[in-house]
Amino acid sequence: MKVFWFETYKIFSRWRTYIGFGFIALIVILTEVVMKLSANEILYRMMRSFQKDFLIFGNILNGWFVTAFIMNSLHIHIPFLIALVAGDIVSSEATSGTVRLLLIRPPSRSKIISAKYLTTLLYTTGLVIFLALMCIILGLLLFGSGDLIMNYQTQLRIVFIPEAQIPVRMLLAFSAAAWSMTVVASLAFLLSTLAENSIGPIIGTMALVIVFFVLGNFPFDFFRAINPYLFTTYMIFWQRFFDHPIPWLEITRSALILGLHSIGLFLIAFIAYNRKDIKS
């Protein structure tokens, strides 16, 4: 526990750690202000398939909708912010030359690597919670509350979630988002364990995430066949909490697959770190 707090202190003493929080704050504020200014355009794009035939009353563009919209837009960018810290947490010891100093202290390598991993998960969860709080608080202040309308445009489908159900669904969705991001964190952490500098793990993580996302979205049978084997396929399972009915089986399956990925990646990192020959 002491090692964990020590690692947490170290991570939050670095300015790099706050890039993610700053970026999120900036993006959320900018997005919500722009959305407030161009509300009519957003509503037109959102409702155009229905507004021809229905009169639509009430506050559609509310804080909950804005939160879901930002979450949907940022799920590719957040992994980069996570990789910035998770890809640096082990390798930075080698870069700064503190690794030998660290390993001659009483805590075992296993304890050190576990503490670093837990710190990575804390940062990851903290970043997602920060995103949630920023989106929801600012969203509700600027746009007010109301029922949530999820517009699945490619399927020409609208799901209507009553206001009373939204806080629970948001909590579940953000928990699922944090769960998804732990896979990215675990991947960056593994690469950080294997590397001697921080740039490689950060770029390597992002490259893998982007390539997997792209492959998973190609509309060809070959790529469709490999889709189930890419972890990125399951990373957007948080969106399913805004569907009706909530597909619990699919959510459980995705959560399990992502959980197994995280455990697997951490175990490889754990073994690699314990066997690593420290030369610098």
Next chain:
Amino acid sequence: MTAILLLFSTEWIQAQEEVTRTLDAIEKKYSGLRDYVVDVRVHFDMESLNAPDMQAKLYYKAPDKMKVESKKIFFFPKEGGYFNPSLFKKKDFEVNLLEHLTYEGRKSVKLKLIPKEANRYHQIFIVTIDVERNLIREIEISPSDVRKIKTTIEYGTFDHVDLPTHIELQLDMSPSDPNEIKDFPPFGQRAKRITGKVEITYSNYKVNSDLGDEIFKDSEFYQPK
């Protein structure tokens, strides 16, 4: 030849007289209706709109003012969703008698209404009217492949006025206008049609309570520019 022409023109004149009588009778029947307020409950049975039942209060004032008051988000069909007896005024349409029929055991007629001013109404209406009670029972809007809406209306009597208690709309619509520039659907996907059923139940009518015009000043519904 002249006899055949004469016969046809006599039939045509008789049909036109019947059409005029039918629409006049409806106009006369509802001439005393100045306004109404009613509670509306909308139930959607549509694959593309997954929503719980929605409730609102609807205000109508003759000839064509309408307002919906709802604390929550409320979707309401633009056409056929609320009862407006002055919708089918004889002067606005070229009317043709399509057939005589029996609708729920009552003598009825089916009329085709073609708008004279294309700017006001964009579509052709096919209307089934119960001529015994002078009630519009069915409205079919724009019978084409692009867009079909069929409205069936059931009535109750409130303060001596027959007003809808239940309206059912059958929808089958293309997601976009044929003249609209469309976004291409994602690769390998065909644009789905919006189909399904909307059921609207009306209750707690307050008829002719002299609603002021100020009630209708602020329209709360979202209308894109």
